[in-house]
Amino acid sequence: MTLYAAIFYLLAIVILTATGLAITRRQPVHAVLYLIVAFLGTAALFFLLGAPLLAAFVVIVYAGAIMVLVLFAIMLFHRSPRELGLLSEWGPATLLGILFLAVAAAMVFKDPGSGIVLQGAIAQPKDFGLFLFDRYWLAVEIVSILLLVALVAIIQLGKGRGADDDDPGVGEGHR
Amino acid sequence: MIVPLGHVFLLAGIIFAMGLVCLVAHRNLIMTLVGVEVMMNAAAIAFVGASLRWQLMEGQAFMLFILAVAAAEVSVGLALVVSVYRRTGSIDPDRYDILKW
Secondary structure, three states: OOHHHHHHHHHHHHHHHHHHHHHHOOOHHHHHHHHHHHHHHHHHHHHHOOOHHHHHHHHHHHHHHHHHHHHHHHOOOOOOOOOOOOOOOHHHHHHHHHHHHHHHHHHHHHOHHHHOEOOOOOOOHHHHHHHHHHHOHHHHHHHHHHHHHHHHHHHHHHHOOHHHHHOHHHHHHHO | OOOEHHHHHHHHHHHHHHHHHHHHHOOOHHHHHHHHHHHHHHHHHHHHHHHHHOOOOHHHHHHHHHHHHHHHHHHHHHHHHHHHHHHHOOOOHHHOOOOOO
C-alpha cells in the first residue's frame, strides 16, 4: 500500500464517520457541524485525486457558504419536531439503503475496469479554468442564470405573504 | 498509484446510501435537505474519481456544475422551508394538513 492509498483510506474513514454521525443526529445543528467535517474531508480527497481548484471550491462553497446558510436558517426555527422511534422509519430506510448499496457494489465490482489502479495526476487550476471557459463557457453562463433565478425565487419567497396583506393599495400597481 | 477505481466508487456509493437513509428516515425538513447535500457530495466524489481514471477534465467541470446546482437547491429549499414554517408554525412534514378539512 502506497502512501497515497493510506491517505485515501484514512480520508474515507473520516468522511464516512462524519457523515454517519451527521445523519443520525437528532439536532440539526450537530448534524450540520459534523457535515462540515465531512466536507473538509471531501476537499482533501479532491486534492488527493488531482483537483486542487475543486478542493478550494468545496471548502469555500460547501463547507463555508452552504453550511453557514443552513446554520442561520436553523436559528429561525423555535425547536425541532419530535423524531420517530428508531424502528418505525429507520428500519425500512436502512434496509433500502443497504439494498441499494448491495446492488451498486455488485455493479461496480462486476465491471472489470473497476480494478484499474488510478494514476496520480493534477489538473492545474489555470489549465482547468482555461478548459472550462474554452469548452464549457455556455454551461457556465447557464449556471449563472440558474443562480440568478434562485436568487429571485428566494427574494420572492422570503418576502412572505404578510407584506402584501398589510398595504393592499400599493401592491396592485407594482404587479 | 492511488487506489483502484472501484474503491472510489464504493466510497461514493456508501455516502450516497447514507444520504438516502437520511432523506427517508428523518421527519425534519432541515435534515431532509442535509440528506440531499450528502447525496450530491457522493455524486461529486464519483465524478472526480472518474475524471482521474480517464485523465479527462470533463468530470471536474461537471463537479463544478453540481456545486452550483447544490448551492441553488439548498438556498431555494431553505427559503421554502422558512416560508412554510411561517404559514404552519412547524417544520415537520406530517403537520402539514391545511388542505384537509
